């Protein structure tokens with residue numbers, strides 16, 4: 758029971774988990790805010806780039822399409838009914854995740870935090886909240902069917918744990934400047 762909830766939550770959220778990690782690898786180039794400041798601090802900062810955002814979004818959508826091809830054998834192997842992703846849902850999860858991360862940087866700059874500073878809580882959940890909100894708007898019936906209250910609860914508990922583990926891992930591998 759809990760195993761199938763975790764499998765469903767992880768599978769359904771993968772297109773939202775991958776974009777941030779892809780952006781870390783692909784990031785660089787022109788910042789989205791073009792260097793502009795607002796109220797004495799950068800609007801978003803150098804850590805939010807066009808390339809990172811575009812590559813991250815595409816990576817999330819591409820992963821969703823790959824999962825679609827694997828849904829049947831994976832469901833059979835695990836004995837769980839894993840969902841497939843229509844293109845709008847895939848895009849909402851991936852782009853929503855990137856927008857959540859960008860929104861968090863906006864809030865970090867407003868609260869005087871420099872690029873790379875930690876904001877516990879926000880760092881771990883920003884992308885999930887916006888990705889979920891986006892997919893509920895874009896593909897409401899699908900989202901209601903997949904993200905039942907118990908799956909949502911698993912997502913909210915599991916995501917911060919996965920976020921900490923992947924970021925410490927990326928830091929250890931030298932891919933990230935900070936372990937958060």
Ligand code: CTP
Pocket residue numbers: 780781782783784785801802803804805806807808809810855858859862865871872873874937
């Ligand atoms: N990145 C990017 N574009 C994005 C998100 C991330 O290019 N939309 C890249 C940047 O190179 C960034 C790295 O991924 O430095 C790590 O992402 P993150 O930790 O979110 O950014 P920070 O540099 O820590 O900046 P901030 O304080 O604004 O979160």
Ligand code: K
Pocket residue numbers: 858861880
């Ligand atoms: K972040």
Ligand code: MG
Pocket residue numbers: 873874935937
């Ligand atoms: Mg960071």
